[in-house]
Structure formats: C-alpha cells, structure tokens
Amino acid sequence: MESRQAFKEIREGQIRPVYICFGTESYRMNEFAERLVAAVAEPEHRDMAIERFDTAEHSLDVILEEAETMPFLVPSKLVLVRDSVVFGSAKESAKTEHRPERLLAYMRKPFETTVLVFMVPHDKLDERKKTSKAAKQDGIAVNFSPLGPDELLQWIMGRATKQGRTMDRTAAEELIRRAGTEMGALSSETDKLCLHAGEGGTVTAEAVAELVPAGVEQSVFKLTEEIASLRTDKAIALYHDLLRRREEPIKLAALLVRQFRSMLYVKELGKQGYSPQQMAGQLGMHPYGVKVTADQAKAFSIERLTALLGGLAELDYEMKTGRVDKTLGLELWLLRTGSGAGMKA
Structure with missing residues (x-):
C-alpha cells in the first residue's frame, strides 16, 4: 500500500490494527504516526494511550505483551515500534532475542483495542523474512518513498x-x-x-x-549552472559568497564532483531507458533531484563532464598535497572552466 492510501484511510476513519511502515521519507512516516496518535487518543490521554519501543532494545515478546494488554482508562492505545531488525535487514543485537513466529500469530489475530505500528527506516522490507512476506500479503505494509x-x-x-x-x-x-x-x-x-x-x-x-537562504549544496548546484553557461563572473561571485560563509574549498570541490558525476550517470541511464523514478532508486537521489539534474545535464556533453571530473580529480590531489593553495586553486579551476578552455560544449 502506498502512503497516500494509508493517509486517505485515516481521514475516512479507517484505522487498521497493524501497520508496517517502511521507506526513506522519514518526514511523511512521522507525520503518519502523528495522524494515528491524533486518531487514537485525545491530547489529555496520550500519556496513557501511547507506548514506544525499539527492536534494538526490546524483544518482540515485550512489545507484544504490551500490545495484548488492555488500555488503562482509555478506549484504545497505539504501540509505536522503531525497527530495523524484524522487518529490516539489520543484524539482531546479542542482548535482544526476537521470536518472529509470535509476531506472525499476532498479525493473524491482532488485539482489538491496540494499533501496532512498526516503523522501518529502509527503502524496502527484507523480503527473505516471513514477517515481511506476511505484511505484504495482508496489505499492511505501507511504502513511504519520496514524493515524485x-x-x-x-x-x-x-x-x-x-x-x-x-x-x-x-x-x-x-x-x-x-x-x-x-x-x-x-x-x-x-x-x-x-x-x-x-x-x-x-x-x-x-x-x-x-x-530563504540557499544551502551549500543548492549553491553548488547553481554553480554548475553558471559553469554550463560559461558565466565566469557569476560563478566566481558565487564562489566568493561561499567562501564568506566559511565553506571549505576541498568540500566544495567534492560537491562539484558529486554533481557532475550525477549528471553523467543520469545521461547514461537515460540512454538505457530508465525512468526518473528508476534513476532515483539507482542513484539514491530524490526524484525531484533527478529531474533537475537531468535538465541541467542537457547543457553538458558526456565528453565535457568526463573532462570536468578529470580536472577536479587532479585539483583535489594538488590541494590535498599542498601543491596549490586551496582557495586559489579552485578559483583558477573555475576561471579555466568558465572560459571553456579545453572543454567541448
């Protein structure tokens, strides 16, 4: 089930007894948990109605004992479980032993006055595990992937x-x-x-x-746009602004490498017929970031991107070995690149 469907059900008053939430969009997952809290308990009763656990510290036996206990002075309760072990691929802690067969039995017959929610901060469930397979078969696995x-x-x-x-x-x-x-x-x-x-x-x-001040990564993204358009004066002005914000030239060079490499990957994957959503999964990027990177990459040929990455690799070596002053070295690289010297447009 996609997160949109789960949110819709809550709005319509349909609360399931068990949810297995997974995905990398932590903001939406936490928002979903907050919606459940609001749906299950009044503000003045939440101390008694909300219980929180972590499978890295609490066994499934302890968690399920709480889930199978009648709520005190409230009609129902919410049990929130942070998990990377039972449904995720993290290794089980030596101090915490889990019995998944008991959870499987609970999922088949959940307690009526409890809403049990596992929150798994991974892009997918570990489908080798019976718990994950059961969650998908029962339609209680909720995918919180990044929005398109x-x-x-x-x-x-x-x-x-x-x-x-x-x-x-x-x-x-x-x-x-x-x-x-x-x-x-x-x-x-x-x-x-x-x-x-x-x-x-x-x-x-x-x-x-x-x-809204631009973050350093967003400023570097803008810097690549100026490089693409051969606007040397604007590229240097933006670089000086980043220096005034005490950003390290070596860090900035690394961010430029990452952005140019992402553009190269997007161009190559595009040739192979990958969709933006598939590219996002392959590159570990947000789908919106893939879209904007693809638009930006249109201004670069593969040859130019390869040359830029080669020049940055050489600059990185020179800066780290002290052969060139860091601040001056990156500025000279921007001047050479902005002039289009040695670059194929």
Whole structure:
C-alpha cells in the first residue's frame, strides 16, 4: 500500500490494527504516526494511550505483551515500534532475542483495542523474512518513498493553501532550489513564508529568494549552472559568497564532483531507458533531484563532464598535497572552466 492510501484511510476513519511502515521519507512516516496518535487518543490521554519501543532494545515478546494488554482508562492505545531488525535487514543485537513466529500469530489475530505500528527506516522490507512476506500479503505494509517531482510541488503549494495563503508553482520550485528536497526543511520554510505573506496573502518567488537562504549544496548546484553557461563572473561571485560563509574549498570541490558525476550517470541511464523514478532508486537521489539534474545535464556533453571530473580529480590531489593553495586553486579551476578552455560544449 502506498502512503497516500494509508493517509486517505485515516481521514475516512479507517484505522487498521497493524501497520508496517517502511521507506526513506522519514518526514511523511512521522507525520503518519502523528495522524494515528491524533486518531487514537485525545491530547489529555496520550500519556496513557501511547507506548514506544525499539527492536534494538526490546524483544518482540515485550512489545507484544504490551500490545495484548488492555488500555488503562482509555478506549484504545497505539504501540509505536522503531525497527530495523524484524522487518529490516539489520543484524539482531546479542542482548535482544526476537521470536518472529509470535509476531506472525499476532498479525493473524491482532488485539482489538491496540494499533501496532512498526516503523522501518529502509527503502524496502527484507523480503527473505516471513514477517515481511506476511505484511505484504495482508496489505499492511505501507511504502513511504519520496514524493515524485510534481507531488512534492503540489504538497508545498497545498501546505500554503491550508494556511490561507497562495503559492504558485514558480515559487514552490524556487523554494526547492534553495532549501533542497528534505520535507522537514521545506515545511518549516513554507510556514515561515506563509507567516510573512499574511492571511490571504501570496508567497512569491521573489519572497522566497529574499527570505530563504540557499544551502551549500543548492549553491553548488547553481554553480554548475553558471559553469554550463560559461558565466565566469557569476560563478566566481558565487564562489566568493561561499567562501564568506566559511565553506571549505576541498568540500566544495567534492560537491562539484558529486554533481557532475550525477549528471553523467543520469545521461547514461537515460540512454538505457530508465525512468526518473528508476534513476532515483539507482542513484539514491530524490526524484525531484533527478529531474533537475537531468535538465541541467542537457547543457553538458558526456565528453565535457568526463573532462570536468578529470580536472577536479587532479585539483583535489594538488590541494590535498599542498601543491596549490586551496582557495586559489579552485578559483583558477573555475576561471579555466568558465572560459571553456579545453572543454567541448
């Protein structure tokens, strides 16, 4: 089951007795847990209605004993379990022994007054395990994979709408360019922008550019755009801004390597017919990041990307061995690259 379906069921008042939540989108998974908390218990009763465990520290016997215990002074309770062992591929701790057969029996006949939720922070369940197979067969495994590019934009605009503000697609795209794709950061920045816009106001791309500082990775992404367009003056100005923010030249060079390498991989995978979602899984990137990287890669040939990576590898060696001053070395590389010297466009 996809997370959208699970959220929809909660909105409609359908609460399942067992959920196995997995995926890398931790913000959405935690939001789902919060929705369950709100659905199961009133605020004043939550101390008695919510129990939390971790399979790295608690055995399944202890967890299931709690799940099979009647709630005290509340009609139902929620048992939240952080897990990387029972449904994930992490190794079991020597101090904690788990008996999966007891959990399988519980999943077949769950306790009526308990909602049992396992939260597995992995991109997939370990399907070699009987517990994972049973969860998928029973339809209680909920996938919290990153939102697609359009879904992420819609989510940002929808968050603004819920606060009585308007945000168009251009402003949402600018926010992602500056804040990245991590949903926790996007939510806090969206809330800040809505507060600035005021009741009934509009969040504009100009307001985003003014109020949301670009992170270092987003600045490096912009730096690659200036390199692609041979805008040497803007590339150097952006580099100097990063230096004023006390960013290390060696770190910046490493981030440039990662971005150029991602572009190279995206171009190669695109030739093989991979979809953006498949590329995201292969490269460990957010789907929106794949989309923007693919758009950016159109300005580079494979030959130029290979040459850029070779030049950065040489620069990295020279900086780390003291053959060149770090700050000056990267600036000279930007000057040479920005002029297009030795590069095939």
